Amino acid sequence: AYSTCPICVPARRSFLSGQFPATHRFFGNCNIEWDGPTVAGELSKAGYHACWVGRSMHQTPPRKRYGFDHVVMGDHRETLDDYNEFLAQRQPPGAGGYYGTGVMHNDWSAHPWHMDEGLHHTNWTVNLALDFLRKRDPSCPFFLVASFIAAHPPLIPPAFYLDRYLRTGVPEPPIGDWATPPEHDGLGGGVSPRKVKLTGEALLSARAGYYGLVNHLDDQIHRLLNNITGIDRMTNSNTVVILCSDHGEMLGDHYCWAKSLPYEGSARVPLLIRAPQRFGIKPGTVLGEPVGLEDIMPTVLDMAGVAIPSAVEGKSLLPLMRGERAAWRPWIHIECATTHQCLTDGREKYIWMTADGREQFFDLTTDPQERRDRIADPSRVERIAWWRSQLVEKLKGRPEGYSDGLRLVPRPK
Numbered sequence: 001a002y003s004t005c006p007i008c009v010p011a012r013r014s015f016l017s018g019q020f021p022a023t024h025r026f027f028g029n030c031n032i033e034w035d036g037p038t039v040a041g042e043l044s045k046a047g048y049h050a051c052w053v054g055r056s057m058h059q060t061p062p063r064k065r066y067g068f069d070h071v072v073m074g075d076h077r078e079t080l081d082d083y084n085e086f087l088a089q090r091q092p093p094g095a096g097g098y099y100g101t102g103v104m105h106n107d108w109s110a111h112p113w114h115m116d117e118g119l120h121h122t123n124w125t126v127n128l129a130l131d132f133l134r135k136r137d138p139s140c141p142f143f144l145v146a147s148f149i150a151a152h153p154p155l156i157p158p159a160f161y162l163d164r165y166l167r168t169g170v171p172e173p174p175i176g177d178w179a180t181p182p183e184h185d186g187l188g189g190g191v192s193p194r195k196v197k198l199t200g201e202a203l204l205s206a207r208a209g210y211y212g213l214v215n216h217l218d219d220q221i222h223r224l225l226n227n228i229t230g231i232d233r234m235t236n237s238n239t240v241v242i243l244c245s246d247h248g249e250m251l252g253d254h255y256c257w258a259k260s261l262p263y264e265g266s267a268r269v270p271l272l273i274r275a276p277q278r279f280g281i282k283p284g285t286v287l288g289e290p291v292g293l294e295d296i297m298p299t300v301l302d303m304a305g306v307a308i309p310s311a312v313e314g315k316s317l318l319p320l321m322r323g324e325r326a327a328w329r330p331w332i333h334i335e336c337a338t339t340h341q342c343l344t345d346g347r348e349k350y351i352w353m354t355a356d357g358r359e360q361f362f363d364l365t366t367d368p369q370e371r372r373d374r375i376a377d378p379s380r381v382e383r384i385a386w387w388r389s390q391l392v393e394k395l396k397g398r399p400e401g402y403s404d405g406l407r408l409v410p411r412p413k
Contacts (some may be wrong), residue, residue, distance in 0.1 A: 008247065017038055069337055122216055165215075166208045193257075244293065270295075299316045
């Protein structure tokens with residue numbers, strides 16, 4: 001799947017509302033309150049108990065429930081943060097809270113978690129989810145979101161997981177023929193710049209920290225789902241489970257870090273769905289259609305037998321997962337802030353830079369890591385022209401003025 005605006009706030013709004021960024025108008029991390037149908041609100045009206053635990057929804061105001069009946073959140077920066085209160089009561093003297101290691105959000109440095117593993121945000125979130133499952137009203141269905149900070153930086157996995165990848169090593173990041181390292185390798189220009197060339201131990205540490213977070217997260221999700229003490233035991237394997245992410249992480253690919261970019265490391269996200277047999281989904285089914293976070297809300301409502309509001313733009317994946325023939329979009333549109341516009345069908349990708357009109361074109365089938373920019377390849381002229389025309393039509397009439405209906409119009413910052 002793809003995150004159509006690969007940064008926290010707009011991506012989570014798309015998940016909650018089933019709408020694309022062009023409609024909800026969130027293109028960056030903004031603080032704007034909004035109203036409208038949400039996946040939790042529609043399920044709650046239908047009799048579901050809707051609960052959110054873990055990292056906050058990243059919406060405004062922080063404590064607005066956006067349709068959920070019960071919210072326990074921790075993001076370390078919000079007012080009345082439940083995780084901060086949890087840590088304050090249990091951390092050893094001088095630990096300094098979640099940021100006690102000095103490693104911050106979007107840092108590319110790594111450090112082992114400095115307290116007992118049971119105090120880690122990932123463990124805390126799973127504990128909350130299991131507690132909800134134990135204490136929920138068994139007479140009504142439930143909708144539970146377990147929202148994790150990991151594998152988002154700070155790169156602070158428990159020491160066991162960091163040491164594992166420092167010891168075994170991790171793959172080097174792909175560097176495209178189009179990528180250029182920043183001046184002075186990006187160092188000396190501020191704390192944790194988004195474009196930097198790391199090498200040697202610094203690169204290994206950062207990537208090992210990320211791999212460690214993912215490994216730790218995987219083990220904790222196993223604890224949540226297992227058939228001894230987890231969801232499968234408590235619900236008799238009668239629960240639909242969806243794993244997704246609001247964005248990816250560049251992790252040094254093409255000298256880039258963090259998110260917000262249209263490249264695969266940033267914009268491509270996992271989307272795994274496991275459902276009971278009654279839904280008629282063959283295990284191991286893989287969909288090749290271009291899918292976005294906007295499709296999660298209608299999929300969940302469809303599987304719950306709840307009407308999908310007309311404001312929802314995403315489409316239910318249930319027919320595709322069942323192997324039924326269903327009309328589907330030919331591509332998905334990715335954008336973020338005012339830097340780029342992108343179209344992809346998962347096999348090819350066209351990127352247009354809004355400030356200067358630069359273009360990129362990748363053949364993801366043969367080059368999934370985007371190492372070779374094909375924009376100047378004579379054999380791709382017709383394909384590039386087709387993708388360009390699709391973006392011209394897609395952006396026509398937008399208030400930014402990126403398209404006059406005939407061509408793309410750069411808008412210098």
